[in-house]
Amino acid sequence: MIQDAQAVIDRLRRTIDTVIGAEDLLDRLRSGRPLRIKYGVDCTAPELHLGHAVNLWMMRGLQDLGHKVVFLLGDLTTRIGDPTGRSETRPTLSPEEIEVNAAAFLDQVALVLRTDPAVFEVRRNSEWYGGMDVATLLGLFSQVTHAQLVARDMFRARIAAGREIALHELTYPVLQGYDSFAMKSDLTIVGSDQLFNEQLGRHFQQRLGAAPQVVVTSTITPGIDGGPKQSKSLRNYIALTDSPKDKFGKLMSLPDDLVETYARVYTELPLSTVAALGGSAAVGGPAARDAKLQLAAAVVTRYHGAGAARAELDAFTRVFSERAEPEDIPAVVVSTASPTTLQLLQAARPDDSNSELRRLIRQGAVTIDGTKSTDPDEKPTLQPDTILRSGRRTWHRIRLR
């Protein structure tokens, strides 16, 4: 299993932000020993998204070389609740909820990681905290100072804002740090918001006479709305469990300026292709649309295979061409001063009965300048060149007399 260590790191570099202990990482990769890669999670209801998967794919790459991912379910620490990124104290979870979430986590992780025992091991931190007595825990606490903990940006922010930090939350990083010692972690790959806690892991390993783990952080990538990160509460993410259709659709709605970043961190497209896609996206219009099609196809291929990607491409093209307004749209002259939706439709489709037209409106098949109108008696605001669509393939241009 001896690998060209530098080559391994170069492959990972595409999505690496920082490495704490880079020399150690080279040494350990060169040793030929399978590394233990800590992948620790809280057992809250999971919904892994493309952002999480960046780290998972790095781990998967290491698994493919024979290294082992130790998937650590923080079943005990979940009862505390990771205060990261939270401005308020989190409600605690029951043991039953934790077990349900743990099972769901495993299902989702398996969408990227290999789960054969040679390269995958599941542990729970209740294994060491469950039997630990109060005096031993306080002994761990004696290894860490108050100043070290409140230096953490998130705690500082809460203190500055006058918001509460419960004492159990203050101890969370200590427990997460000690996990690294207890599970003999060589390496952990985390988002940069976990850097503080994992550096405490190095602190404990050194204090307790073990070699400190290497900490790799990945860049946090923006949400599909251009927000700072993908987040469940903002609903601006692409879940690993999203259908191929949803993944494809969400990527097609991406702001043009994110195409290159997404292609770099969420696909394995060659970096030259990534740059080309970024260039096309910057042009806008049909070029940007085509770049997104290629990005969306690459992401769907990664998770669902080339067949699924092909199917989504075809479907999108079909719908898109159906939805496009034809170039020659017949004009309809309306003489009513402030016409209702029904009156517009009567003018456009004089052969249809009023009840048919009302049904069409109520079904949601009528849009006025792209906005659905479902009330026949609504008086929509009309522009000089308003487009009325009724049914899938009928358009009229409204001219007011």
Place this chain on the structure above:
Amino acid sequence: MIQDAQAVIDRLRRTIDTVIGAEDLLDRLRSGRPLRIKYGVDCTAPELHLGHAVNLWMMRGLQDLGHKVVFLLGDLTTRIGDPTGRSETRPTLSPEEIEVNAAAFLDQVALVLRTDPAVFEVRRNSEWYGGMDVATLLGLFSQVTHAQLVARDMFRARIAAGREIALHELTYPVLQGYDSFAMKSDLTIVGSDQLFNEQLGRHFQQRLGAAPQVVVTSTITPGIDGGPKQSKSLRNYIALTDSPKDKFGKLMSLPDDLVETYARVYTELPLSTVAALGGSAAVGGPAARDAKLQLAAAVVTRYHGAGAARAELDAFTRVFSERAEPEDIPAVVVSTASPTTLQLLQAARPDDSNSELRRLIRQGAVTIDGTKSTDPDEKPTLQPDTILRSGRRTWHRIRLR
């Protein structure tokens, strides 16, 4: 056991500073139920002094009415170390050291408290912390916020000074607080430096559905050197284990302006007598000395009985009269410009041989204005009216020509 509750409190009031929950105290005293009085200690090497005994005598008074002192050995929390009043983190103690200290504590406490099981119970907080698991402890921590803890004056001072607080020290008040719940404390009588921790006790009892303990604090009384409090490190205290002779002697060395305070808090002399002693002390000279004799006799009586006090009074009077300078001291004229101690002695005692005089000096039997001179060739600084004493009962007044 129904008592006039207000009368009980009035008796205690002499040494009470504040009462948190005064109404509850009245109600509970009126209930007729024997109260559980928390007396919690750290199992560090004890040396109880008169300052500690103020609280013990209040508890003793309640024991005499049938209430029970629950002597809580903080054997587990001692392994953390109470950070109160400490600017540095304290080294932890071994279980063996803790047991030795606990035994010594019981011996000293028994100098004031009654130890019959009807009114005295010994508990250890390892009883509840020993079997507690990590999740339960963290549950306790969730009841307290970081802001509550760092509000404590001692923590604030350390933070301001940039000194370290280890995380385990930050948890100390929480554990001391929970003790009150676990041991069903009705009342605790503490120094005002423990008020914060014991208020956390009330917090836990309320959170966990129990009635909160009453917290009585006593005033902290000054050290025998007039310093802010009696303290082991300052060696300015009167230990309960000091001999009657040492107690008596230390009290005779008290600054005049402390006589009234000491008489009020360390004796049961009537308050009118206390006031009179304060008045005499303010006069100074023999009046102040006599006031201290009365104070010292009252304190020794309290701890060792009237016989011991009488013996110390007699001994002190005897030594004092021996030491006092007689009113008519013969003058000696010395003509040497800057005489040595030997030359002074030769002038004062012309009949003694030089070797006899040298021996007297070397034995330490010679003082010049009260300062011992043990070197015959020393040239002491002489005042216009210097008193030379040689041997126990020989004085001379030096006149320089």
